[in-house]
Amino acid sequence: MKQVIHRKLSSNILRLSLIILIAFSSSLSAQEGDPAAGKALFNTNCASCHKMDKKMTGPALRNVEARLAEDEGLDREWLYSWIKNSAGMVKSGDAYANKIYAEYKGVAMTAFPQLSNADIDNILAYTAVDPCVSNPKPGCPGYVPPPGGEATSSGDGDGASNNLILGALALLFALLAGALVLVNRTLRSFAQEKGVQLNEAPKGTPIWKAFVQNQFLVLVTAIFLLLASGYFVYGYFMQVGVNQGYEPVQEIHFSHRIHAGDNGVDCKYCHSSARVSKTSGIPSLNVCMNCHKSISEVADATATVEHSKDFYDGEIKKLYAAVGWDDANQEYTGETKPVKWTRIHNLPDFAYFNHSQHVSVAGVECQTCHGPIEEMEIVSQHAPLTMGWCINCHRETNVKVKDNAYYSKIHEQLAKKYGDLDQIKAAQMGGLECGKCHY
Numbered sequence: 001m002k003q004v005i006h007r008k009l010s011s012n013i014l015r016l017s018l019i020i021l022i023a024f025s026s027s028l029s030a031q032e033g034d035p036a037a038g039k040a041l042f043n044t045n046c047a048s049c050h051k052m053d054k055k056m057t058g059p060a061l062r063n064v065e066a067r068l069a070e071d072e073g074l075d076r077e078w079l080y081s082w083i084k085n086s087a088g089m090v091k092s093g094d095a096y097a098n099k100i101y102a103e104y105k106g107v108a109m110t111a112f113p114q115l116s117n118a119d120i121d122n123i124l125a126y127t128a129v130d131p132c133v134s135n136p137k138p139g140c141p142g143y144v145p146p147p148g149g150e151a152t153s154s155g156d157g158d159g160a161s162n163n164l165i166l167g168a169l170a171l172l173f174a175l176l177a178g179a180l181v182l183v184n185r186t187l188r189s190f191a192q193e194k195g196v197q198l199n200e201a202p203k204g205t206p207i208w209k210a211f212v213q214n215q216f217l218v219l220v221t222a223i224f225l226l227l228a229s230g231y232f233v234y235g236y237f238m239q240v241g242v243n244q245g246y247e248p249v250q251e252i253h254f255s256h257r258i259h260a261g262d263n264g265v266d267c268k269y270c271h272s273s274a275r276v277s278k279t280s281g282i283p284s285l286n287v288c289m290n291c292h293k294s295i296s297e298v299a300d301a302t303a304t305v306e307h308s309k310d311f312y313d314g315e316i317k318k319l320y321a322a323v324g325w326d327d328a329n330q331e332y333t334g335e336t337k338p339v340k341w342t343r344i345h346n347l348p349d350f351a352y353f354n355h356s357q358h359v360s361v362a363g364v365e366c367q368t369c370h371g372p373i374e375e376m377e378i379v380s381q382h383a384p385l386t387m388g389w390c391i392n393c394h395r396e397t398n399v400k401v402k403d404n405a406y407y408s409k410i411h412e413q414l415a416k417k418y419g420d421l422d423q424i425k426a427a428q429m430g431g432l433e434c435g436k437c438h439y
Contacts, residue, residue, distance in 0.1 A: 059128045148337025247380035248342040253315045261374035267366045274355040361406045394431035
């Protein structure tokens with residue numbers, strides 16, 4: 001009897017061992033996957049709707065497999081089915097699929113039937129990577145902040161070089177003054193040796209009186225002061241209305257260096273009216289939200305000496321407050337407030353300028369007038385935008401006439417009048433006529 005019990009017990013232990021072994025092997029297979037390949041697949045297929053650590057259009061995906069297994073009792077096979085055909089899972093009545101569908105207000109997840117099980121394994125392996133390993137941040141064990149003293153030291157170097165230049169100039173002027181004193185003494189000694197009588201004011205005469213008695217010196221000084229004052233008055237009045245270098249601080253900081261430079265966003269994506277309108281227009285905040293629904297923080301590498309990562313993230317929060325966007329729940333609250341942008345480029349009312357004619361017809365690059373906008377952290381007025389500046393451009397710039405539909409009706413007339421169409425200047429086509437820009 002005991003022997004039978006022993007046999008049954010041994011059989012049960014064997015079965016239990018096999019179950020544990022199978023479960024262990026399946027858990028090992030569940031951990032298979034290449035995180036590096038998964039990162040590429042995640043960025044291509046998932047990143048537009050999902051983030052790793054916060055809700056976006058879809059739920060956060062950090063450790064999604066482990067969380068679903070622990071909270072909902074779902075395995076990897078369920079994830080295979082959901083990723084490849086989420087709509088089918090909802091229609092089938094799957095409880096958790098319908099829960100997610102309802103939670104995100106009926107926004108269906110895009111199906112990815114092209115992804116193999118191995119691809120999904122790689123993505124899941126990437127989502128399971130410790131964030132402190134994939135992207136070390138402050139608070140992570142052993143975090144070492146990147147060196148940030150290079151730019152500061154370069155700034156100190158600039159100050160030191162300026163002080164060195166000023167010191168050299170002061171020394172030069174001191175040497176020049178000393179040389180003049182020596183020349184004066186030498187000439188006086190030479191005059192005494194030759195018996196030359198110097199016409200000097202009596203000793204004890206005040207300097208101002210000696211200056212007034214010297215009519216030639218008074219005349220030269222008066223002429224110099226008149227010319228200098230005329231020069232400075234003319235320069236002052238010529239700068240009225242010229243705001244070159246104007247660099248106002250905006251209510252929400254917008255870095256053209258990050259957007260147009262680092263990320264290569266085309267100027268006309270935001271300033272779309274520049275193609276078809278007189279003005280380039282101020283982009284609406286909805287244009288900003290096309291990207292910033294998904295981008296709520298900047299990369300660590302974006303930070304500069306002037307502005308930290310926290311600064312940029314704070315400016316994005318200002319944008320959310322202005323449009324009434326609840327980033328946590330990924331929805332609009334309806335509570336908006338206007339942003340008071342400060343205009344930078346502003347022509348006088350009597351001057352006419354059409355962006356579309358220059359951008360769409362002439363093909364002028366934005367940088368021609370606005371400078372290296374893709375390098376500007378804070379936008380400033382690059383060009384003087386004076387009449388002389390515009391006229392010089394019209395005199396020097398060749399008009400793109402060939403293969404340009406805008407000039408198709410007058411190609412032959414222009415060819416007869418000017419010959420080489422590639423060398424026609426804007427000035428030759430009426431670009432200097434007063435009525436073209438003043439009305």
